[in-house]
Amino acid sequence: MPKRPSLAESVRAGRRATRVTVAAAAGFYPAAYLLDQPVTAVYALFTPIAFGVLSPVPGSGRRRAVTVLRALPAAAVLTAAGTALAVQTWSAVAGMLTVGFVLMFGSVCGPRLAGTVPGLQLFYILACFPPFAPETLPQRLTGVAIGGMSLVLCEVAVLPDPPDPSYRDRLADTLDLAARATRSLIHTDGPEPGLAERLRAAGRGLRFSQQPAGARPTGAGRADRALAQAGSATRRLVDQLAALTEMHSAPSDTASQNLLHGIAAACAETAGTLRRSRPAVGPELIEEMIAQFLTARDGDPTERVPRPHQVLLRQSTVLTIAVAAVTVRTAVALALGGRRPVPGLPREQFWYARTPTVRLFSIRLTGNLTRRSVVFQNALRSACGLALARLVAGSLDLSHGFWVLLTVLTLGRTTAGATWSAVRAAVVGTLAGALAAGLLLIGAGQATEVYAYLLVPMMLIAFAVGPLEGPAWAQGLFTLVVSTAFAQIAPVTWRLAEMRVVDVLTGSAVGLLCGVLAWPFGARAETRRSMTALLRSAAPVVRATTAAVTGDGPAGRGDGAHQAVRLTLHRLRIAEGSYAQYRTEPSARAREPEPDYLAALNFGSRVLLGAYWLPRTDRPPELPPAALRWARHISEETETAIVRAAEFPPGGIHVRLTPPPSLPSEVPPRVLSLLTDIEVWLNALAADLRTSTSHRTIRTAAS
Numbered sequence: 001m002p003k004r005p006s007l008a009e010s011v012r013a014g015r016r017a018t019r020v021t022v023a024a025a026a027g028f029y030p031a032a033y034l035l036d037q038p039v040t041a042v043y044a045l046f047t048p049i050a051f052g053v054l055s056p057v058p059g060s061g062r063r064r065a066v067t068v069l070r071a072l073p074a075a076a077v078l079t080a081a082g083t084a085l086a087v088q089t090w091s092a093v094a095g096m097l098t099v100g101f102v103l104m105f106g107s108v109c110g111p112r113l114a115g116t117v118p119g120l121q122l123f124y125i126l127a128c129f130p131p132f133a134p135e136t137l138p139q140r141l142t143g144v145a146i147g148g149m150s151l152v153l154c155e156v157a158v159l160p161d162p163p164d165p166s167y168r169d170r171l172a173d174t175l176d177l178a179a180r181a182t183r184s185l186i187h188t189d190g191p192e193p194g195l196a197e198r199l200r201a202a203g204r205g206l207r208f209s210q211q212p213a214g215a216r217p218t219g220a221g222r223a224d225r226a227l228a229q230a231g232s233a234t235r236r237l238v239d240q241l242a243a244l245t246e247m248h249s250a251p252s253d254t255a256s257q258n259l260l261h262g263i264a265a266a267c268a269e270t271a272g273t274l275r276r277s278r279p280a281v282g283p284e285l286i287e288e289m290i291a292q293f294l295t296a297r298d299g300d301p302t303e304r305v306p307r308p309h310q311v312l313l314r315q316s317t318v319l320t321i322a323v324a325a326v327t328v329r330t331a332v333a334l335a336l337g338g339r340r341p342v343p344g345l346p347r348e349q350f351w352y353a354r355t356p357t358v359r360l361f362s363i364r365l366t367g368n369l370t371r372r373s374v375v376f377q378n379a380l381r382s383a384c385g386l387a388l389a390r391l392v393a394g395s396l397d398l399s400h401g402f403w404v405l406l407t408v409l410t411l412g413r414t415t416a417g418a419t420w421s422a423v424r425a426a427v428v429g430t431l432a433g434a435l436a437a438g439l440l441l442i443g444a445g446q447a448t449e450v451y452a453y454l455l456v457p458m459m460l461i462a463f464a465v466g467p468l469e470g471p472a473w474a475q476g477l478f479t480l481v482v483s484t485a486f487a488q489i490a491p492v493t494w495r496l497a498e499m500r501v502v503d504v505l506t507g508s509a510v511g512l513l514c515g516v517l518a519w520p521f522g523a524r525a526e527t528r529r530s531m532t533a534l535l536r537s538a539a540p541v542v543r544a545t546t547a548a549v550t551g552d553g554p555a556g557r558g559d560g561a562h563q564a565v566r567l568t569l570h571r572l573r574i575a576e577g578s579y580a581q582y583r584t585e586p587s588a589r590a591r592e593p594e595p596d597y598l599a600a601l602n603f604g605s606r607v608l609l610g611a612y613w614l615p616r617t618d619r620p621p622e623l624p625p626a627a628l629r630w631a632r633h634i635s636e637e638t639e640t641a642i643v644r645a646a647e648f649p650p651g652g653i654h655v656r657l658t659p660p661p662s663l664p665s666e667v668p669p670r671v672l673s674l675l676t677d678i679e680v681w682l683n684a685l686a687a688d689l690r691t692s693t694s695h696r697t698i699r700t701a702a703s
Helices: 007-034 038-054 061-085 089-109 111-127 134-157 167-186 195-205 222-245 254-276 284-298 309-337 357-367 374-395 402-411 416-444 448-469 471-489 495-517 524-550 559-582 597-613 625-645 669-693
Strands: 592-594 696-698
Touching: 007 038, 007 134, 007 448, 007 471, 038 061, 038 111, 038 134, 038 448, 038 471, 061 089, 061 111, 061 134, 089 111, 089 357, 089 374, 111 374, 111 402, 167 195, 167 222, 167 254, 167 309, 195 222, 222 309, 222 357, 222 597, 254 284, 254 309, 284 309, 284 669, 309 669, 357 559, 374 402, 374 495, 374 559, 402 416, 402 471, 402 495, 416 448, 416 471, 416 495, 448 471, 471 495, 524 559, 524 597, 524 625, 524 669, 559 597, 597 669, 625 669
Parallel strands: none
Antiparallel strands: 592 696
16 A cells, blocks of 8 residues: 655645745746747746756755756756757657656766756657747746746745755764764763664665755765765774673773773764864874874783783774774865865875866766666667657657657666556556546636736645645646646647547557666666675685785785775775665565665675775784684685675575684784684674675565
8 A cells, every 4th residue: 555645744735835826837837928938938837847846956945946046057958959950850869868868867976966857858848849830939938937936036035845864964963973982982981772773773864765856975976985985984883882892801001091092082073074164174183092092002022911802803893983984074074174185094095085076077977878878878868769759750740749758758667667656557547637627628718817816726736635635636636737727828628638638648658668668667677786796896806805914925905906895895886876766666576586786785785894994904914824724715715705795695604714723922912903803804804794684575665
């Protein structure tokens, strides 16, 4: 049974419907009745609908107003292009294919562009249909300007929505919690009850799936990349803090306590920086404390008092928390302070810090220019569907043929099953709406004032109810709106409703055809493939990193290891995109078991983190033969497990890595610390592998 909209969602939809209705009416009525410019009236009506209903821009009222204002020049360019290319069907089809692909594929660059793409496509769709009338371009552009500015003013002044909490605020709240939790770990009486679960819940709250669409830092620019990295590192930080709070039996030591003081101070200061939105200081202080911790932890090389293994594990966990704190602090500094060097830190981890903005956007686009990218698949599917719809509408000379393309635009889904479900509901709604519209047109005839009185309440109801109740209500009510609007532009009969039905049926058929032929199963299969590719590329990174840490090979990481790290990072981004779309698609069957793909993504991030941070020096200590053999063996064990996990076997995999060997008392403390760091990292990777391959059950449709 479909989920009913909440009261908050209904109120938000009512506010949005009011703003769009006021903006559309403010442009339509003066142009139609005072200026007697029907072309201007049509564009003034559809511009608020494009940006307010077809592609509701995320964010607060002021933020949406700025986004619409920035999108208006692009809307004008697309209107001009459509007007010029309407000279012939083939030129209009070629333009639709190009515009559709460029806009959909370009949406990967940021959430603001992605939010305006359907609306921008509508401007080309409206203009590219006959009659070929380039002399009407000034009227069309005037309508776009009037409708756009009316919507901008309404977004700010008419029932504006309160701003959603920003991602910076959520990060700051989580870092404040981390600071309090770290201070509680320093006290001798131990952490407060339930602290570990609160930390893990705060980490889960930073996932993008838990954020409003307008608050997610998913853009290709430096600030968004840095905020996204800060969020990922903060999740890792609080998860590791939660694990540390559960290590009750491990005694504390002075070096760890001092570093925890530094972590608490760094978290609190970074939270304050995020709230003030001022350029942040770098991570130099916490880096110095890490260096002091490493010196104190390794102790005097001549010391022969062995440390208990539990102490080594606790120290290694504290070190991983400090590394996460350095990452958070550096990323926040980059997000708020722009381009700046990050000396002393892993260059690959903050590769975007000094990269020009144009290059960052180019990397995002070229990285998705592959048939394995769901962004590329969606763009190609949508562009071909719209181009085919334009060809059919032009070849059959359908009246109001833009309704065909509008149907493809609004009903297209990423799976054939979801498209069929939407089309089925939309056809029923359109038939009901067409019947009501036909009765209205027959009853009112040419009484224009009747349509003028009805347009505003119809728009208000359609824009409030349609987005909440689904395709059937949306298509049926929109049929009434367009019939009432066009009846004021030119004399119409009940045949207008018949044309609407024919166009919607044609668009539905085209949409279904594209849904069946082009990647009909959505991101499901692609997500599995991308996760498999991610795990396979990460396997050699584990062995290369372990070899670099232990000195089992050439000093530093060679070109092959660097290429493996870059390939893993690229495949991680592709896998994240596939998984993000997959979570928006309904489950094929209820209670269907599937791998835990989110754990696989966490695994990829943890592999890269180890590759960045574990090889802290090009001159590792000389390991005893037994320790070197163990390091080789455990890395091979992990690599073998990764290769097996990449197939996501139905029974999962069971990984139990060999513990480190007992070493003679004369082994330097630094060697013991290094082996423990490797053990903690590889055991965390093994836990991610076990979780990712343990098939879980989907109980509800993903959202």
